[in-house]
Amino acid sequence: xxxxxxxxxxxxxxxxxxxxxxxxxxxxxxxxxxxxxxxxxxxxxxxxxxxxxxxxxxxxxxxxxxxxxxxxxxxxxxxxxxxxxxxxxxxxxxxxxxxxxxxxxxxxxxxxxxxxxxxxxxxxxxxxxxxxxxxxxxxxxxxxxxxxxxxxxxxxxxxxxxxxxxxxxxxxxxxxxxxxxxxxxxxxxxxxxxxxxxxxxxxxxxxxxxxxxxxxxxxxxxxxxxxxxxxxxxxxxxxxxxxxxxxxxxxxxxxxxxxxxxxxxxxxxxxxxxxxxxxxxxxxxxxxxxxxxxxxxxxxxxxxxxxxxxxxxxxxxxxxxxxxxxxxxxxxxxxxxxxxxxxxxxxxxxxxxxxxxxxxxxxxxxxxxxxxxxxxxxxxxxxxxxxxxxxxxxxxxxxxxxxxxxxxxxxxxxxxxxxxxxxxxxxxxxxxxxxxxxxxxxxxxxxxxxxxxxxxxxxxxxxxxxxxxxxxxxxx
Amino acid sequence: xxxxxxxxxxxxxxxxxxxxxxxxxxxxxxxxxxxxxxxxxxxxxxxxxxxxxxxxxxxxxxxxxxxxxxxxxxxxxxxxxxxxxxxxxxxxxxxxxxxxxxxxxxxxxxxxxxxxxxxxxxxxxxxxxxxxxxxxxxxxxxxxxxxxxxxxxxxxxxxxxxxxxxxxxxxxxxxxxxxxxxxxxxxxxxxxxxxxxxxxxxxxxxxxxxxxxxxxxxxxxxxxxxxxxxxxxxxxxxxxxxxxxxxxxxxxxxxxx
Numbered sequence: 001x002x003x004x005x006x007x008x009x010x011x012x013x014x015x016x017x018x019x020x021x022x023x024x025x026x027x028x029x030x031x032x033x034x035x036x037x038x039x040x041x042x043x044x045x046x047x048x049x050x051x052x053x054x055x056x057x058x059x060x061x062x063x064x065x066x067x068x069x070x071x072x073x074x075x076x077x078x079x080x081x082x083x084x085x086x087x088x089x090x091x092x093x094x095x096x097x098x099x100x101x102x103x104x105x106x107x108x109x110x111x112x113x114x115x116x117x118x119x120x121x122x123x124x125x126x127x128x129x130x131x132x133x134x135x136x137x138x139x140x141x142x143x144x145x146x147x148x149x150x151x152x153x154x155x156x157x158x159x160x161x162x163x164x165x166x167x168x169x170x171x172x173x174x175x176x177x178x179x180x181x182x183x184x185x186x187x188x189x190x191x192x193x194x195x196x197x198x199x200x201x202x203x204x205x206x207x208x209x210x211x212x213x214x215x216x217x218x219x220x221x222x223x224x225x226x227x228x229x230x231x232x233x234x235x236x237x238x239x240x241x242x243x244x245x246x247x248x249x250x251x252x253x254x255x256x257x258x259x260x261x262x263x264x265x266x267x268x269x270x271x272x273x274x275x276x277x278x279x280x281x282x283x284x285x286x287x288x289x290x291x292x293x294x295x296x297x298x299x300x301x302x303x304x305x306x307x308x309x310x311x312x313x314x315x316x317x318x319x320x321x322x323x324x325x326x327x328x329x330x331x332x333x334x335x336x337x338x339x340x341x342x343x344x345x346x347x348x349x350x351x352x353x354x355x356x357x358x359x360x361x362x363x364x365x366x367x368x369x370x371x372x373x374x375x376x377x378x379x380x381x382x383x384x385x386x387x388x389x390x391x392x393x394x395x396x397x398x399x400x401x402x403x404x405x406x407x408x409x410x411x412x413x414x415x416x417x418x419x420x421x422x423x424x425x426x427x428x429x430x431x432x433x434x435x436x437x438x439x440x441x442x443x444x445x446x447x448x449x450x451x452x453x454x455x456x457x458x459x460x461x462x463x464x465x466x467x468x469x470x471x472x473x474x475x476x
Numbered sequence: 477x478x479x480x481x482x483x484x485x486x487x488x489x490x491x492x493x494x495x496x497x498x499x500x501x502x503x504x505x506x507x508x509x510x511x512x513x514x515x516x517x518x519x520x521x522x523x524x525x526x527x528x529x530x531x532x533x534x535x536x537x538x539x540x541x542x543x544x545x546x547x548x549x550x551x552x553x554x555x556x557x558x559x560x561x562x563x564x565x566x567x568x569x570x571x572x573x574x575x576x577x578x579x580x581x582x583x584x585x586x587x588x589x590x591x592x593x594x595x596x597x598x599x600x601x602x603x604x605x606x607x608x609x610x611x612x613x614x615x616x617x618x619x620x621x622x623x624x625x626x627x628x629x630x631x632x633x634x635x636x637x638x639x640x641x642x643x644x645x646x647x648x649x650x651x652x653x654x655x656x657x658x659x660x661x662x663x664x665x666x667x668x669x670x671x672x673x674x675x676x677x678x679x680x681x682x683x684x685x686x687x688x689x690x691x692x693x694x695x696x697x698x699x700x701x702x703x704x705x706x707x708x709x710x711x712x713x714x715x716x717x718x719x720x721x722x723x724x725x726x727x728x729x730x731x732x733x
Contacts, residue, residue, distance in 0.1 A: 277595050278614040338589055340582040343571075347579055350568035357530070357566045358580030359551045418570035 030281040046467045048412040050460065051427045058431065062438035069441055072307035076319055080241050082433025083321035084384035088400065089407035089425035090332055091376030094369040096408055097349045099417025100198065100205040102373045103401060107216035108190045109381035110396025114223040116183040116382065117230035117391040120237070124173040134222060139168055145189035148196040149371070152364050157371045160188035176236035180382050187378025188371055190216070195367030205370075213401070221393045229392045232385055240324070241387035244317030247304045253323055254300040262289045321383060325426065328376065332422040345369065349418035380404075406453070407432050410460040416468070431456065479542065481506045481671040482527070482558070482640050487536035489526055496522045498696045500536070504640055504671040509662060511682040511703075512675045514692030515715050520675045521563065523692070524642050528560040529553040554581070559633035563644040567625060569618040573610065574598045576617055577632040601635045605661055623654025630661055640671040647681055659685050679708055693718030698725050
């Protein structure tokens with residue numbers, strides 16, 4: 001930018017002003033864009049670059065150390081292992097964007113998993129599965145959640161809580177799809193309660209969710225019974241995390257996902273160019289789209305090869321978790337980037353007071369992110385329960401939640417709010433999944449795995465803090 | 477003189493036991509810059525927040541375009557065409573200029589954003605205000621200087637075909653060149669026919685851009701005068717003592733606090 005523009009007299013024709021913008025905004029050469037990007041990196045806006053580099057480094061390290069790491073079977077396994085943490089982390093990104101935290105997402109997901117298992121095992125008779133008192137309390141809480149959501153005019157929360165209530169009260173017969181719907185709806189209801197306590201009652205989210213973390217842990221124990229385990233013997237539920245698309249389906253997924261991505265990105269880019277709006281240089285956009293197309297084509301091809309270790313069975317196709325994560329990622333990214341709701345989430349996370357003065361219903365936004373987080377945590381619960389094939393009293397406990405928060409933070413989501421994208425959760429989740437998987441292949445004891453995971457998280461948090469400091473000093 | 481676009485009659489406002497505004501009468505005329513001056517704690521910012529609907533008033537009338545109106549919140553004020561540029565800017569650092577200018581009133585259908593439309597409108601507004609210091613309308617606000625932020629905040633207020641713009645100390649934190657830019661911008665707003673209210677502590681700024689000066693003293697309107705009828709010294713006396721010769725509150729003894 002030149003200094004002369006700021007000193008030109010205000011009497012210049014408006015035409016001159018337009019061209020002032022025109023030069024700087026709409027047409028940027030590739031070289032300029034690259035230099036701009038480097039400047040932003042040096043200014044501290046790293047985004048998910050450190051995490052992406054982390055993925056590459058880890059891939060190189062583990063594939064050189066463990067022969068089995070880069071086998072097809074292991075890669076597919078890695079995807080299924082990482083998926084549940086990624087999904088829970090995607091929900092947490094919404095909460096973290098407001099600078100809040102949801103410590104209860106892990107055990108809340110465990111509650112939804114145990115409700116799902118109870119419903120399946122008891123043939124839809126939750127009353128029998130839970131016992132009278134517990135069942136009526138459960139229904140009362142669902143009703144309360146629906147009312148609280150209605151009070152805050154979060155109609156989706158009301159609707160899904162009501163669905164959960166209806167399914168429970170009517171005793172809809174066991175059906176895997178009903179079970180999964182019930183799990184998600186219970187998750188929504190839990191989120192309504194958490195969100196109301198934070199946004200309307202005004203208790204700090206750390207305290208609310210810490211309390212609920214303990215409480216939900218107790219609820220899981222109550223539902224399952226001490227020492228018990230609820231088995232999930234159902235093909236549909238089993239296939240969520242363990243099944244694969246067939247070869248044709250895999251390529252169809254490639255066409256829809258990668259083709260859709262290319263169509264959307266290119267369509268948007270050229271329409272912006274046509275209308276004279278700010279756009280990245282065409283070569284950069286083409287390279288981006290090309291890289292995504294090639295990588296996803298290679299991945300799809302690799303995953304359609306037989307990866308079975310024995311000659312008796314054939315395992316091919318893209319695991320179901322891939323389209324599940326992709327769909328959630330696309331919907332969530334659309335909501336955050338392209339809707340006014342998403343814009344308001346960023347605004348409240350960036351400057352709550354400014355958002356309030358702009359007429360945004362801050363309390364409603366704050367409550368809604370907890371609803372989203374718990375609902376997605378329930379989806380994560382379905383995936384991890386499916387992977388294990390059963391639900392035990394530890395479901396969602398332990399470090400499930402901390403791994404999810406770690407995934408979001410490693411991916412570049414800021415704990416201070418206002419900064420982060422949904423894809424951060426996917427990239428960060430990949431880092432964590434690769435570490436766990438790779439360390440396991442190297443036969444490292446759990447102690448080492450935990451220490452390394454912790455250090456990586458610490459590294460990611462330091463990168464965030466340091467880049468913030470640079471950004472702050474660069475701004476003024 | 478033209479009809480006032482915004483008129484306050486007998487506004488009272490208390491925060492608990494503290495009576496902040498006493499029977500304030502205040503007029504804003506289109507095409508004029510009205511400076512609102514007063515010492516710290518005189519009630520300037522409170523008056524602005526009452527007009528903006530952030531604080532409800534205890535009693536009194538608000539007339540907009542000759543019609544009595546009731547402002548219950550920021551949205552009501554915005555709906556009438558009253559926009560406020562706050563002292564502390566009220567911009568979101570993590571959003572870009574376009575996103576900030578349309579915050580809370582995004583354009584688009586079914587909750588989806590029409591980025592292209594918003595970007596064009598934002599650029600048009602900035603151009604109409606002859607703002608050229610902004611590199612790109614897609615620059616994040618975090619990376620703008622103080623003057624540029626103020627410019628964005630003012631442009632945000634103008635974007636909505638607003639009729640009254642209230643500026644709460646827009647030049648307080650700015651350097652010489654940036655103050656110049658903002659004052660030029662304030663003048664341009666009035667030339668476009670808006671009613672502009674400028675709160676400022678800086679007498680040079682006030683005398684440079686204001687057509688009328690309204691002086692608050694301990695929560696009372698001490699005087700509303702034309703800038704050309706008063707001197708620098710008189711205004712300072714009005715601010716510090718509430719009266720100056722014939723102007724101001726008649727007898728300071730009667731001004732109970």
